[in-house]
Amino acid sequence: MRTEPRTLLAWLCARDKVTYRRFAKDFTALGVRLFGNSSASPTCGETQFRRWTGGQLQGLPVTEACQILEAMWPGYTAEQLFGPPPTVDPQAPAKDLEERVRMTAEEALEGADATASTSISDNTIEELRDQVEAVARRYHLVPSAEAYETVDRLRLAIERQRDRTQVPVQQQQLMILNGQAAALLAVAAFDLGYFPSARALARTAAVFGETTRFTPLQAFADGTLAYISYHTGNATEAVAKATRALSYGGLGDMAGRRHQAIKARAHAHLGDVTSARQAILLSSEDGSGHQDDLHDGVGGEFAFSLERLAMSTSTTALIIGDVAQAEADARRALDLIEQQPAEEQSAHVRAGAAADLAYARLIASHVDGAAEALQLVWAIPEERRQTGIVVRTARIGRHLNRPEYHGSPLPRELRERVEEFNRASPPHRIGPHIGLLAIES
CATH class of the missing domain: 1.25.40 (Serine Threonine Protein Phosphatase 5, Tetratricopeptide repeat)
Incomplete structure (x- = not known):
């Protein structure tokens, strides 16, 4: 018979579907990040995990373990985690319903496509496009970690559909969406401080842009690579990437504004004041009214207000x-x-x-x-x-x-x-x- 959680930690593990194996993996990884890869870094065996979640611990674990747990569930203190679970979760019904509705919609859409052997419904691609646009436009409203998780799930959904169609135009559309998802993941990884991963994801977006000849995506990816470069001490490379971003055809005025601003910062980091000022002036020009399907069409995180x-x-x-x-x-x-x-x-x-x-x-x-x-x-x-x-x-x-x-x-x-x-x-x-x-x- 299933018992009710005795601690907030147990309640959170149940809510987030955290098994012992996943808990131990995350706990150990965070321990290495916080305290280094040494024998002194805390670990948690399965017996200890059962004691923690079963309310059998007297007092609190060692300070390092408490810090790791607080990093695993930001917003909660160790005292709260080992305290009693909440009596009610006012957000749970709405969240559960929202998740059920989302999963039902996805399953229904996948079921409608299940009989197709070499193609998928165009409605499936439209739905995925709507989801990418929604994430891009809401990016500034959610924490970067949450945005990353959402986009990564969406990327996997796009990949599944790519495996189900052999129609060239559908493959093209799905690769563009995949590239947009990779570009958003690059931004989120950078915002979280994962610079090598951000660079790899931006390059992935650039490859999708190049393969599909979707130049706005190529430009956005190169712009992202440029600011990753100057933040990691490679201002010369940043200027080159920003210059290449500006060289693509088919870009709107907003894209030009973004990449001139990035180029200005790169020149500034190089100490080239004259070029930096020139790029600042170019970034502030009114433009000619041109738009493109990414910076203007999708907008959100792809835009540059x-x-x-x-x-x-x-x-x-x-x-x-x-x-x-x-x-x-x-x-x-x-x-x-x-x-x-x-x-x-x-x-x-x-x-x-x-x-x-x-x-x-x-x-x-x-x-x-x-x-x-x-x-x-x-x-x-x-x-x-x-x-x-x-x-x-x-x-x-x-x-x-x-x-x-x-x-x-x-x-x-x-x-x-x-x-x-x-x-x-x-x-x-x-x-x-x-x-x-x-x-x-």
């Missing part, structure tokens, strides 16, 4: 030492965000612009103004603190370590807040910390 452009220009201006332009563009980004409907406002762009504004004020020795701007950064929930925000706040922390701030209460408080803020971010908590140390130094 004016507020995102302003945030990017602010960061580039800081790198080349133009503090006045950096502050002006950061303010403009924040003003543009406030003009958008709440459901279209990007927390990442808001926090990035606020961090740039704070840094510009610090350079101008306006510490109180920096503290005010940082209030928008502190408001970002832990699970939404992406790589771009972590890099910007780490730069602020380094600046606050300068000798002239030693002994001053407010700079010390801000520096400590930065360390705490970044320590709780997904790139530090679940990502490969070594990569972040490289770009934060």
Whole structure:
């Protein structure tokens, strides 16, 4: 007879369908990330797992084990995990129903196609296209880890359909969708701090774009490869990738805006101020009204809004030492965000612009103004603190370590807040910390 969970940990394992084998694998992997691959890294045997989930533990496990468990279920403390399970889960019925409806819809659609031997229904491809577009347009509203899981499931669904059709036009359409999914996975992997994986996924998207001759996807992938390159210290390669992204035909004005902004940042990292300023000017041009099927048609994470452009220009201006332009563009980004409907406002762009504004004020020795701007950064929930925000706040922390701030209460408080803020971010908590140390130094 099945018994009710006695701890929150047991309840979460049951809810998330976590078996002992999966638990042990995740626990060990997180232990290695947090504490290194050594004999001192905590592990959890099956007997211990049964004691933990069975409510048989007196007190709490060792500190390291508690930290791993808290990383496995962010938002819960060790005390809560070993405490009693919730009496009710108000979100469960809605979530369960939503998942059942989704699974029913997918199973019904697959069943309708089951009799086809060499092709699939065009409606199946339309449904997959709708799902890709929905994920792209909602990307800014969900944590990167959640977005990654969603897109990866979608990628597998697209792959299954590719195996079921031999019709060239359907293969073409599914490869484009597969490439879009890979591009979104690359963005999510970068936001979580997994730079080698992000690079591999962006290259996968580029291959699908090249194979299908879908140039907007090729351009987007090269743009992503460019910013991965300059974040990992390869500014020369970043300029080359951004230049190639701009060379494809069939791109709309928004695509040009995105890749000029990326190119400007790459030139800035190289110290080429003249080229950086030229790219900034080109990124701000009105264009000729051209659009393409990815940056404009799908939009969402594939788009490049004016507020995102302003945030990017602010960061580039800081790198080349133009503090006045950096502050002006950061303010403009924040003003543009406030003009958008709440459901279209990007927390990442808001926090990035606020961090740039704070840094510009610090350079101008306006510490109180920096503290005010940082209030928008502190408001970002832990699970939404992406790589771009972590890099910007780490730069602020380094600046606050300068000798002239030693002994001053407010700079010390801000520096400590930065360390705490970044320590709780997904790139530090679940990502490969070594990569972040490289770009934060």
